[in-house]
Amino acid sequence: MEKFQSFTGKIVALPINDIDTDQIIPARYLKVTDKNGLGEACFSDWRYNSDGSPKPDFVLNMPQHAGAQVLIGGHNFGCGSSREHAPWALMGAGFKAIISTYFADIFKNNALKNGLLPIVVDDETHKQLISLAQEDPNTQIGVDLEAQQITLPDGRKVTFPIDGFSKYCLLQGVDQMGFLLNLDPDIAEYEARHPQRVNTLEPVEL
Amino acid sequence: MAQTLFEKVWNQHLVRPQTADTPAVLYIDLHLIHEVTSPQAFTVLRERGLKVRRPDRTLATMDHSTPTTPRNAQGIIPVLDAQAVYQLDFLTRNCQEFGIPLYALGTENQGIVHVIGPEQGLTQPGMTIVCGDSHTSTHGAFGALAFGIGTSEVGHVLATQCLLQNKPQTMAIRVDGTLHEGVTAKDIILAIIAKIGVGGGTGYVLEYMGSAIRNLSMEGRMTICNMSIEGGARAGMVAPDETTFEYIAGRPFAPKGSAWDKAVSQWRALPTDEGAVFDAEVVLNADDLVPMITYGTNPGMGMKITDHVPNPADLTDVSAKIALDKALNYMGLQPGQSLLGQPINVVFVGSCTNSRISDLREAAKLIKGQKVADGVRMMVVPGSQRVKAQAEAEGLHEIFREAGAEWREAGCSMCIAMNGDQLQPGEYAVSTSNRNFEGRQGKGGRTFLASPLTAVASAINGVVTDPRLMIERMKA
Ligand code: SF4
Numbered sequence: 001m002e003k004f005q006s007f008t009g010k011i012v013a014l015p016i017n018d019i020d021t022d023q024i025i026p027a028r029y030l031k032v033t034d035k036n037g038l039g040e041a042c043f044s045d046w047r048y049n050s051d052g053s054p055k056p057d058f059v060l061n062m063p064q065h066a067g068a069q070v071l072i073g074g075h076n077f078g079c080g081s082s083r084e085h086a087p088w089a090l091m092g093a094g095f096k097a098i099i100s101t102y103f104a105d106i107f108k109n110n111a112l113k114n115g116l117l118p119i120v121v122d123d124e125t126h127k128q129l130i131s132l133a134q135e136d137p138n139t140q141i142g143v144d145l146e147a148q149q150i151t152l153p154d155g156r157k158v159t160f161p162i163d164g165f166s167k168y169c170l171l172q173g174v175d176q177m178g179f180l181l182n183l184d185p186d187i188a189e190y191e192a193r194h195p196q197r198v199n200t201l202e203p204v205e206l
Numbered sequence: 207m208a209q210t211l212f213e214k215v216w217n218q219h220l221v222r223p224q225t226a227d228t229p230a231v232l233y234i235d236l237h238l239i240h241e242v243t244s245p246q247a248f249t250v251l252r253e254r255g256l257k258v259r260r261p262d263r264t265l266a267t268m269d270h271s272t273p274t275t276p277r278n279a280q281g282i283i284p285v286l287d288a289q290a291v292y293q294l295d296f297l298t299r300n301c302q303e304f305g306i307p308l309y310a311l312g313t314e315n316q317g318i319v320h321v322i323g324p325e326q327g328l329t330q331p332g333m334t335i336v337c338g339d340s341h342t343s344t345h346g347a348f349g350a351l352a353f354g355i356g357t358s359e360v361g362h363v364l365a366t367q368c369l370l371q372n373k374p375q376t377m378a379i380r381v382d383g384t385l386h387e388g389v390t391a392k393d394i395i396l397a398i399i400a401k402i403g404v405g406g407g408t409g410y411v412l413e414y415m416g417s418a419i420r421n422l423s424m425e426g427r428m429t430i431c432n433m434s435i436e437g438g439a440r441a442g443m444v445a446p447d448e449t450t451f452e453y454i455a456g457r458p459f460a461p462k463g464s465a466w467d468k469a470v471s472q473w474r475a476l477p478t479d480e481g482a483v484f485d486a487e488v489v490l491n492a493d494d495l496v497p498m499i500t501y502g503t504n505p506g507m508g509m510k511i512t513d514h515v516p517n518p519a520d521l522t523d524v525s526a527k528i529a530l531d532k533a534l535n536y537m538g539l540q541p542g543q544s545l546l547g548q549p550i551n552v553v554f555v556g557s558c559t560n561s562r563i564s565d566l567r568e569a570a571k572l573i574k575g576q577k578v579a580d581g582v583r584m585m586v587v588p589g590s591q592r593v594k595a596q597a598e599a600e601g602l603h604e605i606f607r608e609a610g611a612e613w614r615e616a617g618c619s620m621c622i623a624m625n626g627d628q629l630q631p632g633e634y635a636v637s638t639s640n641r642n643f644e645g646r647q648g649k650g651g652r653t654f655l656a657s658p659l660t661a662v663a664s665a666i667n668g669v670v671t672d673p674r675l676m677i678e679r680m681k682a
Contacts, residue, residue, distance in 0.1 A: 015525065015528070016528070016529065016532065017525050017526065017528075017529040018404050018405065018504050018506075018529065020504065020641075020643045022641070022643040022644070022645060022646050023643065023644060023645075026645055026649070027270075027622045027623060027624045027646070028623070028624060028649075030242050030243075030270070030271075030624060031242075031271055031287075031289040031290050031292075031293050031624065032245075032289070032293075033245035033246070033249075033292065033293055033296050034245070034246060034249070035246060045644060045645045045649055050631070050649070050650075074525055074529070075405065075525060076404060076405035076408065076438070079404055079405065079438060079504070080340065080435075080641065080643060081339075081340050081641075082243065082338060082339055082340040082354035082355060082356055083242075083243065083356075084243070084246075084338075084356035084357040084358060102405065102408060103408075104405070104408060104438060105374075105408055105409060105438070105440050106340060106354055106355070106356060106435075106440060109355075109356060109359070110356035110357075110358065113356065113358040113359070114358070163229070163372060164226070164227055165227060165228050165229055165370070168227075175358070176358075176362065176370055177250070177254075177358075177361060177362050177365060177366070179228075179370070180231070180362055180365070180366040180368050180370065181256075181365060181366060183221065183222070183231060183366070183368070184366075186221050186222060186231070187221055187231075187233070187259075187366060187367065187368055190221045190233050191233075191367075194218075194233070196235075196262070196263070197235045197236070197330060197332075197333050198235065198236060198263070198327075198328050198330065198333075198459050199262045199263075199459075200236070200261075200262055200263060200264060200265040200306075200307050200328065200459075201261065201262045201307055202262075203326075203458035203459055204327075204458070204459055204460060204461060204462050204465075205462070206462045206463065
């Protein structure tokens with residue numbers, strides 16, 4: 001995984017509550033066995049007409065919003081299915097961070113494991129960011145993970161929470177599997193102390 | 207100190223507790239996998255030269271992109287397209303290479319991942335169970351800690367049998383009282399979600415308790431735990447009791463002989479201790495419940511079937527107003543209208559929420575001797591091949607067929623519409639599944655979530671129908 005770098009980028013608002021992962025990436029695109037091509041399908045049903053042409057009135061299709069790197073969603077962003085294809089699709093569509101008042105648990109976990117930063121802000125900041133994005137499509141904000149801060153155009157800095165371990169992994173560009181693999185002795189010890197509950201290879205005979 | 211069911215299971219599975227710098231390391235007893243959320247995890251294993259640590263604690267099935275039509279005249283199972291064929295094939299190769307047992311398409315134990323775990327007796331009290339699938343919460347009905355994970359985490363569990371987790375909070379959901387006739391477990395959970403909202407359980411593990419939960423069958427408890435995620439909670443649990451033990455006893459992977467007695471005595475120690483504290487509590491009275499139905503585009507947009515669709519103008523919160531407006535627009539519904547009498551095109555009985563044998567029995571009982579209304583397509587999709595075989599042994603398939611419904615092979619089917627079973631744009635469906643998101647059952651399709659009884663009653667009349675009326679009529 002690449003190290004997460006501070007950046008300044010354009011914001012775009014999709015202020016709809018409870019955006020579910022079926023909207024972020026509809027199920028019919030889940031037949032892939034890799035991560036390619038999901039960016040084009042991101043928000044597919046909101047973004048394209050049935051003939052495949054882009055809907056001009058959908059915000060992510062508007063030329064003035066092209067190149068946005070931060071998506072402002074409504075409350076409870078990413079609810080529904082556990083598909084990690086959702087963060088893959090959002091990253092494929094060019095986003096590095098998502099801002100909401102809160103995120104669904106599984107989406108948040110998945111995003112953090114892929115270097116897509118879920119930023120939780122208070123209601124007021126959330127409203128302000130939405131108005132800024134809607135009033136001026138060139139609005140940029142700064143995102144600094146090290147300091148856990150976003151910087152608004154007026155210079156105001158807003159702090160956001162993130163658990164220390166995820167932050168460390170993102171900043172160092174290390175994935176969490178490596179951490180778990182290093183625990184092999186602890187895991188083996190746990191296994192030795194706890195009898196196996198079920199063995200999927202062998203049904204239990206009477 | 208008094209502990210909750212969740213805390214007991216959590217503590218028993220700590221390889222390392224949470225520290226200031228690192229999340230807890232949680233050991234996983236059972237890892238279920240399917241074709242859609244596992245491929246990229248296996249690719250990572252190969253890239254890193256890793257093995258599956260415990261293939262004997264892992265089980266794979268095929269369910270999401272599988273067809274629900276039988277073998278054709280050439281004996282071939284008609285998988286939707288080349289991409290789906292490749293995905294299924296990839297799972298087969300992964301399981302072979304890494305030594306994981308697979309209940310493949312066309313074999314007798316295949317089925318929806320959350321139906322087969324309990325059915326095989328693999329799902330047991332006090333276990334930790336994960337799957338790359340948000341409805342893994344279903345298994346919590348047995349007093350297991352079961353939750354959905356992403357594909358990166360699927361890789362973690364394959365390689366290490368462990369997960370890094372921050373400890374969630376706990377929420378007690380107490381449902382006391384007695385359900386009226388025609389009101390089911392599905393109505394309980396739809397009422398809970400309508401009350402707490404789709405984000406209300408975020409950050410929590412739920413424990414369902416109270417006399418109405420105790421009186422439910424295991425199937426009913428699974429229906430409830432299944433939809434915990436629709437309230438935002440990754441996991442929902444029910445304390446194990448005699449009903450649980452009776453359900454598990456004798457199943458293929460259940461402990462036998464003296465191991466059974468030992469297991470049961472351990473399971474009896476799991477229920478939440480007197481005086482244990484939850485971080486939040488929600489209370490419902492089963493006597494107040496009636497059949498529920500959703501009117502909108504998330505499972506929280508639900509109401510009593512006798513209620514009227516809410517009006518965005520009555521809402522004060524701007525974002526909630528916009529959301530409701532958007533939902534009603536998508537659904538083609540008017541504020542203030544009743545859903546009773548709303549014409550429908552499709553009825554779907556299936557999914558990991560309501561496709562078990564008891565669901566099919568209830569549905570069959572109500573539809574017996576009746577006909578699906580003209581112009582309505584009704585699909586009955588059993589949750590597993592074993593459920594299908596059991597239903598056929600009881601003659602349920604004949605009852606459905608005589609009524610004019612389609613009797614299909616096991617799988618997720620129109621719950622997720624990946625396999626070709628789908629709504630056409632604009633069509634209305636009454637569905638026993640768990641998600642009514644835009645396009646979930648097919649692009650442009652419109653879903654009303656409800657119980658199997660409501661689904662059947664609506665199929666017979668061709669319009670959304672209160673099942674209590676049909677039950678009255680059946681008795682008369
Ligand atoms: S039946 Fe539906 S909800 Fe259940 S596992 Fe399949 S797709 Fe997911």
